[in-house]
Amino acid sequence: NAGVTQTPKFQVLKTGQSMTLQCAQDMNHNSMYWYRQDPGMGLRLIYYSASEGTTDKGEVPNGYNVSRLNKREFSLRLESAAPSQTSVYFCASSEEPGGRGFFGQGTRLTVV
Amino acid sequence: AQSVTQLDSQVPVFEEAPVELRCNYSSSVSVYLFWYVQYPNQGLQLLLKYLSGSTLVESINGFEAEFNKSQTSFHLRKPSVHISDTAEYFCAVSAGSARQLTFGSGTQLTVLP
Secondary structure (H helix, E strand, O other), rough: OOOOOEEOOEEOOOOOOOOOEEEEEOOOEEEEEEEEOOOOEEEEEEEOOOOOOOOOEEOOOOOEEEEEEEEEEEEEEEOOOOHHHOOOEEEEEOOOOOOOOOOOOOOEEOOO | OEEEEEOOOOOEEEEOOOOEOOEEEEEEEEEEEEEEEOOOOEEEEHHHHHEOOOOEEOOOOOOOEEEEEOEEEEEEEEEEHHHOOEEEEEEEEEOOOEEEEEEEOOOEEEEEO
């Protein structure tokens, strides 16, 4: 089973460039999440989607947008990348909101 | 709003010694509590969870955690650690109707030979 798949695994962007991080899950989960992980700060929630057709802001949404394309896919877009967005990004899904999360392998993003 | 505090950022311990990783949470409503483990360059894996029922929960690899409502704690313990337990451990809580999963800042457990 693939579980949660994130692409790409690594990315380097120049300041001001845009990109979309892709996430897909094959577990028929209702809820999906995007987190960023920075040293000493744990994982901080960027956006989440409790169910297909809904999205909500998390703790650190500024500079990001999301799309819940269908039940399987939840993408994260950086419209104009900034060095402060250098981080490791994790997508996760859960059967119910706040339930056990299944995580992807992460995307390491560097903005120069 | 909910929050999670992991009191120790780094815990070094010798192999076969016991270990406790501390986690405190704040929430005014009922909670789900989780411990996740992250090995280098990997995603997070669930170690154990408390949803309801028995306050003592166990994982398959010898870790256990006890939900203490009065002290709002969910500390993780293992009586005898192995080198392979070296990893970063995250405590997480979800609470309220929105059920967002909030993480602590993590504890790096390093098991020394």
